[in-house]
Amino acid sequence: MTTAVAAAMVVAAAFSAHAQTGANAGAGVYAANCAACHQAGGTGLAGAFPPLAGHVADILKPADGRIYIGKVLLFGLEGAITVNGGNYDGAMPSWQALSDNDIAAVLNYVSNAWDNGKSLPPSFKPFTADEIKALRTPELTSAAVYALRAATAGGGGSPATATAATSPVSFTADQVTHGSDIYVDRCVQCHGDTLDNGEFGGAPLNGSYFSKHWGGGSVAALVAFMKAKMPPDRPGSLTDQSYAALAAFLLDANGYPKGDKELPPDTPAQQAMSLKRGP
Structure with a gap:
């Protein structure tokens, strides 16, 4: 060589x-x-x-x-x-x-x-x-x-009109109570008792941070993120109903009004629910 x-x-x-x-x-x-x-x-x-x-x-x-x-x-x-x-x-x-x-x-x-x-x-x-x-x-x-x-040509920027989130969010007081129990059991150490003062530095779950990250999309995006990330030791381990209840708790904490219809646990129904607030 x-x-x-x-x-x-x-x-x-x-x-x-x-x-x-x-x-x-x-x-x-x-x-x-x-x-x-x-x-x-x-x-x-x-x-x-x-x-x-x-x-x-x-x-x-x-x-x-x-x-x-x-x-x-x-x-x-x-x-x-x-x-x-x-x-x-x-x-x-x-x-x-x-x-x-x-x-x-x-x-x-x-x-x-x-x-x-x-x-x-x-x-x-x-x-x-x-x-x-x-x-x-x-x-x-x-x-x-x-x-x-x-x-951007080919960027896929066309608005999604067929299934874009158009319905207001809906959840019940009972769901909020259930979600609160889950939060205390599984989330409070990271995110804190005021949702922004966790012992282990979890991201804020209220105020401007929540609005910036989730206020422009659908309930499905919020719930899917929780399923993918939470709880940190076993992501996706809760039931669909529990994730929906936890989302209801977070929405209530961020000023979304409670109603008489539960937040549904299935993704298609959640996708139709917008987190955008009125003017």
Whole structure:
């Protein structure tokens, strides 16, 4: 073996190891921050969180697609969208607290995972930390990102009209009581007795934080997130009725009016219930 060939093999091995490290980094970021909603296989949750499998490559085909998807991660997204024939009307939070390296890594991961890489445009180049840094300015609202989606050719920004959440939310006092018992038993240590003062630093479940993350979508998005994340030691372990009761407790705590009809436990019915407040 010549010195030149040996050197080339060393360079190739180093490049392969670097690529594998990057893929592992992106997979780790995804597992820690994204999989709870979009699922480990990128399939999403029907009526709540859109799939990334079979969709990310479509976003990246237009010239401005990579700008749009980068800003989604940085600033969030709020508004009705249609993805792969399914309608979604929720609110994705901002992930700008992640580093530029982490956001670039997770974008590279979802661009190639679940066979997305087979449909990427030939001109696709991996996202870089410098590219993400440049996208941080100017800072956008999630509503502005939604407008950017609608303007991005192939971005799937058409409003979801057929099954978009249109009905007011409904839950009963009995559900609130049941949900309160569940909260005290399973949630209070992380989120606190006032829903924003937990011993272990759980996110606030009331006030402006709740409104920003959930006030623009449907009940289904809120419940699906709870099923995917809560309780932390056994996500999804409660019954559908218990998750509905817990949601009723949170909605009551955030000023939504009680009624004489229970909050339903099934996703299609929850998807029809909007958390948007009147003017």
